[in-house]
Amino acid sequence: MFYEPPVVRYRCDLNDVIRGLFPSRRKPRPSKDRRIAKLLHFIDGQDGKVGWDLDHVCRELQLNISGPYAAQLFKRCTGLGVREYAKKKRLLLAAKRLEIPDLPVKVIAAEFGYRSVAHFSRRFKEQFFLSPSEFRKRRAGLQRKEARDSRAAGCRN
Numbered sequence: 001m002f003y004e005p006p007v008v009r010y011r012c013d014l015n016d017v018i019r020g021l022f023p024s025r026r027k028p029r030p031s032k033d034r035r036i037a038k039l040l041h042f043i044d045g046q047d048g049k050v051g052w053d054l055d056h057v058c059r060e061l062q063l064n065i066s067g068p069y070a071a072q073l074f075k076r077c078t079g080l081g082v083r084e085y086a087k088k089k090r091l092l093l094a095a096k097r098l099e100i101p102d103l104p105v106k107v108i109a110a111e112f113g114y115r116s117v118a119h120f121s122r123r124f125k126e127q128f129f130l131s132p133s134e135f136r137k138r139r140a141g142l143q144r145k146e147a148r149d150s151r152a153a154g155c156r157n
Contacts, residue, residue: 033077035061035063035065035070036077036078039057039070039074039082040085043082043085044089046086046089047093054071054082055067087123088127090112090113091123091124091127093112094109094111094112094120094124095135097111097112098139099136099139099143101136101140105121105132105136108120108132109132
Protein backbone atom coordinates (compact mmCIF):
# COMPACT_ATOMS: atom_id res chain seq x y z
CA MET A 1 0.00 0.00 0.00
CA PHE A 2 1.11 3.51 -0.82
CA TYR A 3 0.64 6.52 1.54
CA GLU A 4 -0.12 9.97 0.13
CA PRO A 5 -0.19 12.99 2.41
CA PRO A 6 -3.52 14.80 2.43
CA VAL A 7 -3.87 17.89 0.30
CA VAL A 8 -4.76 20.94 2.35
CA ARG A 9 -6.43 23.80 0.59
CA TYR A 10 -6.87 27.14 2.30
CA ARG A 11 -9.87 29.27 1.57
CA CYS A 12 -8.23 32.37 2.98
CA ASP A 13 -4.92 33.91 3.91
CA LEU A 14 -3.01 32.65 6.99
CA ASN A 15 -3.40 36.04 8.64
CA ASP A 16 -7.19 35.71 8.33
CA VAL A 17 -7.02 32.31 10.02
CA ILE A 18 -4.93 33.73 12.87
CA ARG A 19 -7.28 36.69 13.27
CA GLY A 20 -10.17 34.24 13.42
CA LEU A 21 -8.49 32.18 16.12
CA PHE A 22 -7.26 35.15 18.13
CA PRO A 23 -9.62 38.05 17.59
CA SER A 24 -8.09 41.37 18.46
CA ARG A 25 -9.54 43.60 21.11
CA ARG A 26 -12.35 45.84 20.09
CA LYS A 27 -11.05 49.09 18.70
CA PRO A 28 -11.92 52.05 20.85
CA ARG A 29 -14.66 54.22 19.50
CA PRO A 30 -13.75 57.81 18.82
CA SER A 31 -14.88 59.97 21.70
CA LYS A 32 -17.96 61.87 20.65
CA ASP A 33 -19.25 61.93 24.19
CA ARG A 34 -18.92 65.43 25.64
CA ARG A 35 -18.49 63.98 29.13
CA ILE A 36 -15.40 62.01 28.09
CA ALA A 37 -14.06 65.05 26.22
CA LYS A 38 -14.42 67.08 29.44
CA LEU A 39 -12.74 64.32 31.44
CA LEU A 40 -9.84 64.11 28.95
CA HIS A 41 -9.44 67.88 29.11
CA PHE A 42 -9.36 67.71 32.91
CA ILE A 43 -6.73 64.95 33.01
CA ASP A 44 -4.60 66.68 30.39
CA GLY A 45 -4.78 69.91 32.41
CA GLN A 46 -3.55 68.27 35.61
CA ASP A 47 0.11 68.43 34.50
CA GLY A 48 0.88 65.11 36.14
CA LYS A 49 -0.69 65.86 39.50
CA VAL A 50 -2.04 62.89 41.41
CA GLY A 51 -4.56 62.50 44.17
CA TRP A 52 -7.83 63.41 42.49
CA ASP A 53 -10.93 61.26 42.98
CA LEU A 54 -13.00 60.33 39.91
CA ASP A 55 -16.35 60.67 41.73
CA HIS A 56 -15.37 64.14 42.91
CA VAL A 57 -14.16 65.11 39.43
CA CYS A 58 -17.44 63.96 37.87
CA ARG A 59 -19.38 66.16 40.33
CA GLU A 60 -16.99 69.09 39.86
CA LEU A 61 -17.21 68.92 36.04
CA GLN A 62 -20.99 68.41 36.27
CA LEU A 63 -20.88 65.26 34.16
CA ASN A 64 -24.00 63.86 35.85
CA ILE A 65 -22.54 60.35 35.97
CA SER A 66 -20.91 58.30 38.72
CA GLY A 67 -17.18 57.64 38.91
CA PRO A 68 -17.47 53.94 38.05
CA TYR A 69 -19.69 54.68 35.04
CA ALA A 70 -17.29 57.43 33.93
CA ALA A 71 -14.42 54.93 34.14
CA GLN A 72 -16.37 52.40 32.08
CA LEU A 73 -17.34 54.98 29.46
CA PHE A 74 -13.79 56.36 29.35
CA LYS A 75 -12.34 52.92 28.68
CA ARG A 76 -14.94 52.21 26.00
CA CYS A 77 -14.16 55.48 24.22
CA THR A 78 -10.36 55.63 24.59
CA GLY A 79 -9.32 52.02 24.96
CA LEU A 80 -7.49 52.89 28.19
CA GLY A 81 -8.61 53.08 31.77
CA VAL A 82 -8.64 56.49 33.47
CA ARG A 83 -5.69 55.64 35.71
CA GLU A 84 -3.72 54.10 32.86
CA TYR A 85 -4.29 57.18 30.70
CA ALA A 86 -3.28 59.49 33.55
CA LYS A 87 -0.11 57.44 34.22
CA LYS A 88 0.89 57.55 30.56
CA LYS A 89 0.26 61.30 30.51
CA ARG A 90 2.40 61.76 33.65
CA LEU A 91 5.23 59.73 32.14
CA LEU A 92 5.11 61.76 28.91
CA LEU A 93 5.38 64.96 30.93
CA ALA A 94 8.23 63.44 32.97
CA ALA A 95 10.03 62.56 29.72
CA LYS A 96 9.82 66.22 28.68
CA ARG A 97 11.27 67.25 32.05
CA LEU A 98 14.14 64.79 31.56
CA GLU A 99 15.32 66.95 28.68
CA ILE A 100 16.55 69.44 31.29
CA PRO A 101 20.04 68.03 31.97
CA ASP A 102 20.73 69.50 35.43
CA LEU A 103 17.40 68.40 36.93
CA PRO A 104 17.95 65.18 38.94
CA VAL A 105 15.78 62.15 38.17
CA LYS A 106 14.88 61.99 41.88
CA VAL A 107 13.34 65.47 41.71
CA ILE A 108 11.37 64.63 38.55
CA ALA A 109 10.10 61.40 40.12
CA ALA A 110 8.89 63.27 43.21
CA GLU A 111 7.37 66.04 41.10
CA PHE A 112 5.16 63.52 39.31
CA GLY A 113 4.02 61.71 42.44
CA TYR A 114 6.39 58.74 42.56
CA ARG A 115 7.59 57.95 46.06
CA SER A 116 10.81 56.29 44.97
CA VAL A 117 13.16 56.65 42.04
CA ALA A 118 13.13 52.86 41.58
CA HIS A 119 9.34 52.82 41.10
CA PHE A 120 9.52 55.77 38.71
CA SER A 121 12.33 54.10 36.74
CA ARG A 122 10.39 50.84 36.51
CA ARG A 123 7.26 52.56 35.17
CA PHE A 124 9.30 54.74 32.84
CA LYS A 125 11.09 51.73 31.41
CA GLU A 126 7.77 49.93 30.85
CA GLN A 127 6.54 52.92 28.84
CA PHE A 128 9.66 53.93 26.88
CA PHE A 129 11.82 50.76 26.99
CA LEU A 130 14.67 52.87 28.38
CA SER A 131 15.60 53.89 31.90
CA PRO A 132 15.23 57.63 32.64
CA SER A 133 19.01 58.14 32.54
CA GLU A 134 19.34 56.23 29.23
CA PHE A 135 16.45 58.26 27.83
CA ARG A 136 18.14 61.49 28.91
CA LYS A 137 21.47 60.46 27.31
CA ARG A 138 19.80 59.53 24.01
CA ARG A 139 17.79 62.76 23.91
CA ALA A 140 20.93 64.78 24.60
CA GLY A 141 22.74 62.93 21.82
CA LEU A 142 19.86 63.55 19.40
CA GLN A 143 19.75 67.24 20.27
CA ARG A 144 23.51 67.60 19.72
CA LYS A 145 23.18 65.81 16.35
CA GLU A 146 20.26 68.06 15.32
CA ALA A 147 22.27 71.15 16.31
CA ARG A 148 25.26 69.96 14.24
CA ASP A 149 23.02 69.19 11.26
CA SER A 150 21.34 72.58 11.42
CA ARG A 151 24.70 74.37 11.63
CA ALA A 152 25.95 72.33 8.69
CA ALA A 153 22.82 73.17 6.69
CA GLY A 154 23.27 76.84 7.57
CA CYS A 155 26.83 76.78 6.22
CA ARG A 156 25.68 75.36 2.90
CA ASN A 157 23.09 78.07 2.29
